[in-house]
Amino acid sequence: MSLNVWKYILIILTLFGLIFLLPNITTEETWKYHIVSAIFKVQNRLQATNLSGTLQTFRNNHTFCSHLGKPLSHKEELEERKLLNSITWPQVPSGSEPLNLSQTSDPAHSLFTIVLSKKDQRWYVGDQLEVLVHLHDFQGRPKRYGGDFLLARLHSPKYKAGVAGQVLDHKNGLYSARFPLLWEGSAQVEVMMVHSSEAVAVLRRLREKLPHRVFFVSLFRRGLISETTACDTCLPQDQGPLCNYTDLRSGEPWYCYKPKKLDCDTRLDHARAGYLKNITTNSESLLFQSGVNIKVPIHANTTNTITVLQSRKENGGKKTDPVKLATSGYYYQDSWRPLGDVAMRKFDTPAAISQCLADKVVYMYGDSTVRQWYEYLVTVLPEMKEFNLHTPKKAGPLMAVDDNHNIVLNYRCHGPPIMYTTIMANELRYIANELDGLTGGPNTVVAISIWAHFSPFPGEVYIRRLRHIRTAVVRLLERAPGTVVVVRTGNPRALDRDVSLNHSDWFTLQLDIMLRAMFKGLNVMLLDAWQMCVAHHKPHDVHPPKVIVKNMVNMLLSYACRERTRKTA
Numbered sequence: 001m002s003l004n005v006w007k008y009i010l011i012i013l014t015l016f017g018l019i020f021l022l023p024n025i026t027t028e029e030t031w032k033y034h035i036v037s038a039i040f041k042v043q044n045r046l047q048a049t050n051l052s053g054t055l056q057t058f059r060n061n062h063t064f065c066s067h068l069g070k071p072l073s074h075k076e077e078l079e080e081r082k083l084l085n086s087i088t089w090p091q092v093p094s095g096s097e098p099l100n101l102s103q104t105s106d107p108a109h110s111l112f113t114i115v116l117s118k119k120d121q122r123w124y125v126g127d128q129l130e131v132l133v134h135l136h137d138f139q140g141r142p143k144r145y146g147g148d149f150l151l152a153r154l155h156s157p158k159y160k161a162g163v164a165g166q167v168l169d170h171k172n173g174l175y176s177a178r179f180p181l182l183w184e185g186s187a188q189v190e191v192m193m194v195h196s197s198e199a200v201a202v203l204r205r206l207r208e209k210l211p212h213r214v215f216f217v218s219l220f221r222r223g224l225i226s227e228t229t230a231c232d233t234c235l236p237q238d239q240g241p242l243c244n245y246t247d248l249r250s251g252e253p254w255y256c257y258k259p260k261k262l263d264c265d266t267r268l269d270h271a272r273a274g275y276l277k278n279i280t281t282n283s284e285s286l287l288f289q290s291g292v293n294i295k296v297p298i299h300a301n302t303t304n305t306i307t308v309l310q311s312r313k314e315n316g317g318k319k320t321d322p323v324k325l326a327t328s329g330y331y332y333q334d335s336w337r338p339l340g341d342v343a344m345r346k347f348d349t350p351a352a353i354s355q356c357l358a359d360k361v362v363y364m365y366g367d368s369t370v371r372q373w374y375e376y377l378v379t380v381l382p383e384m385k386e387f388n389l390h391t392p393k394k395a396g397p398l399m400a401v402d403d404n405h406n407i408v409l410n411y412r413c414h415g416p417p418i419m420y421t422t423i424m425a426n427e428l429r430y431i432a433n434e435l436d437g438l439t440g441g442p443n444t445v446v447a448i449s450i451w452a453h454f455s456p457f458p459g460e461v462y463i464r465r466l467r468h469i470r471t472a473v474v475r476l477l478e479r480a481p482g483t484v485v486v487v488r489t490g491n492p493r494a495l496d497r498d499v500s501l502n503h504s505d506w507f508t509l510q511l512d513i514m515l516r517a518m519f520k521g522l523n524v525m526l527l528d529a530w531q532m533c534v535a536h537h538k539p540h541d542v543h544p545p546k547v548i549v550k551n552m553v554n555m556l557l558s559y560a561c562r563e564r565t566r567k568t569a
């Protein structure tokens with residue numbers, strides 16, 4: 001009891017000190033973030049035993065968390081179970097603990113071989129290339145089980161061409177990577193081990209046992225009194241009274257601990273306060289070493305190069321190649337060539353882009369990866385004027401207008417658990433609600449990208465969010481069938497140990513499988529950012545480089561301005 005009292009006296013004194021001594025600091029966003037985060041660290045250290053302790057046991061309690069959200073209908077529950085089943089990943093056989101690095105997958109000892117085509121040892125455009133990957137451990141012994149996370153790519157630097165491979169786990173230490181052969185000439189195979197199966201097992205444990213490894217806080221303020229408390233999608237109720245910020249329309253749950261002195265309606269902002277520390281054991285840490293077992297290339301046993309010859313005969317695409325079906329497109333001369341229904345058009349000049357977007361309002365909702373599209377359009381269109389809305393550059397909302405062509409661009413970030421910067425609480429909006437506020441129609445373009453901030457969370461949190469967005473998209477397309485809706489998938493990013501533990505590509509890939517399933521069959525374009533980044537020669541980056549962004553925006557434009565039989569305006 002007395003400890004608690006002292007703790008709050010200390011926090012309040014700290015806050016008062018900051019308010020009185022540094023009156024100007026709160027205007028500086030970054031400073032504010034550091035202060036909030038420092039306070040939270042103090043508070044967190046004081047509460048360490050109880051907060052992290054209870055969080056660790058409680059936060060895995062699915063019944064507990066769903067209890068705080070809207071209950072699922074039977075249909076929703078079935079869908080959730082089906083989606084979660086669709087992301088099952090081969091498990092490391094139990095009994096292989098205690099973990100010894102020497103027995104885990106080592107890309108340096110692993111190798112791949114090109115499977116020679118049976119007929120005449122030649123490859124032709126239209127064929128499929130297969131490589132067999134043999135995973136070995138640090139002592140060079142073949143692995144006997146699957147579950148490693150590999151990425152593969154076939155590329156020709158000479159033509160700036162590349163395509164992502166489809167990787168198949170044979171669950172015995174062998175993997176096949178398959179590529180459609182889509183261009184002529186010399187081409188090289190590249191295989192990389194993103195994580196060993198043992199590392200994936202650690203990531204799985206983190207997602208299951210510590211799904212809430214990111215801490216969120218809100219600052220509450222009235223007059224000279226400020227308090228900062230912890231917030232999340234679900235919080236243990238025995239730690240004190242809660243403020244319930246659950247969205248009334250969508251039912252998206254969000255809670256903060258109620259400040260001691262202030263009311264719930266004095267919440268001022270929302271920020272990420274930090275990550276749970278020390279979440280892996282020393283031997284687990286060894287599985288996440290840059291240059292050793294994170295995103296390290298696997299070499300070819302003999303050669304990684306093949307020569308692809310001109311197509312034998314124009315076989316009218318008789319057999320449908322499953323690899324080609326799973327391939328959404330490829331690069332040639334750094335231009336993305338989609339293999340799906342939407343044909344890529346050229347938008348090489350600002351005039352072509354303006355012509356396509358003329359008389360349109362573009363709404364971009366989500367994380368920074370769709371803000372990149374906004375920034376790209378503002379940069380390349382000379383007549384686009386950005387308004388100064390006096391909002392943070394990262395969080396927005398942002399708006400730009402081209403008066404001449406009657407184009408409006410809008411960017412707005414998605415709601416909690418958005419974690420890139422401090423955001424005013426009144427600017428927190430859910431995409432589903434924003435979509436419900438749109439009239440829509442053929443002059444409305446909607447682009448949605450929501451993935452990066454969900455990677456530390458359990459699948460259920462993402463499914464719930466996507467379900468609300470999908471319902472709103474369906475409503476939008478029903479009232480305004482001509483509305484253009486594009487959903488961007490996630491993409492691989494640069495990984496080191498720390499980033500892996502919170503935001504590994506493995507998490508992203510799992511979310512991605514569910515995203516694709518949930519928007520399948522809707523009249524929306526799924527923009528395959530995953531393959532667009534895997535296929536490209538530039539290093540992986542959560543914010544893909546401009547050359548890739550350009551191709552993504554060109555896909556968006558190609559879809560928005562495709563030929564379509566216009567029914568009614």
Ligand SMILES: *[C@@H]1O[C@H](CO)[C@@H](O)[C@H](O)[C@H]1NC(C)=O
Pocket residue numbers: 023024
């Ligand atoms: C605070 O800001 C005001 C106006 O911007 C300025 O005049 C004043 O010197 C600042 N105070 C400090 C302590 O920096």
Ligand SMILES: *[C@@H]1O[C@H](CO)[C@@H](O)[C@H](O)[C@H]1NC(C)=O
Pocket residue numbers: 003049050
């Ligand atoms: C931590 O929580 C337990 C019960 O969960 C309680 O008995 C204990 O007093 C708490 N400790 C502190 C320091 O608040």
Ligand SMILES: *[C@@H]1O[C@H](CO)[C@@H](O)[C@H](O)[C@H]1NC(C)=O
Pocket residue numbers: 061062063064067
């Ligand atoms: C989960 O939470 C519910 C509701 O608080 C509780 O009844 C149940 O015992 C918990 N389950 C576990 C495994 O902790």
Ligand SMILES: *[C@@H]1O[C@H](CO)[C@@H](O)[C@H](O)[C@H]1NC(C)=O
Pocket residue numbers: 100101102
């Ligand atoms: C791990 O394997 C190496 C090589 O086989 C061995 O020297 C070492 O003792 C093993 N460590 C443990 C903890 O089993």
Ligand SMILES: *[C@@H]1O[C@H](CO)[C@@H](O)[C@H](O)[C@H]1NC(C)=O
Pocket residue numbers: 068069070244245246247248
């Ligand atoms: C929070 O509010 C929502 C919506 O009003 C409600 O359904 C939910 O039960 C509330 N949560 C708690 C813990 O009271």
Ligand SMILES: *[C@@H]1O[C@H](CO)[C@@H](O)[C@H](O)[C@H]1NC(C)=O
Pocket residue numbers: 278280281
């Ligand atoms: C980290 O966790 C381990 C147990 O997993 C513990 O022994 C160690 O003291 C912790 N280190 C810190 C700095 O908290």
Ligand SMILES: *[C@@H]1O[C@H](CO)[C@@H](O)[C@H](O)[C@H]1NC(C)=O
Pocket residue numbers: 113134301302
């Ligand atoms: C790798 O190449 C060597 C020598 O060419 C050969 O003996 C060996 O069988 C090859 N390994 C695999 C897994 O294909």
Ligand SMILES: *[C@@H]1O[C@H](CO)[C@@H](O)[C@H](O)[C@H]1NC(C)=O
Pocket residue numbers: 213275276277278279498499501502503
């Ligand atoms: C990720 O998590 C680790 C360990 O929990 C933490 O130390 C680190 O700061 C986090 N960093 C990022 C960039 O995600």
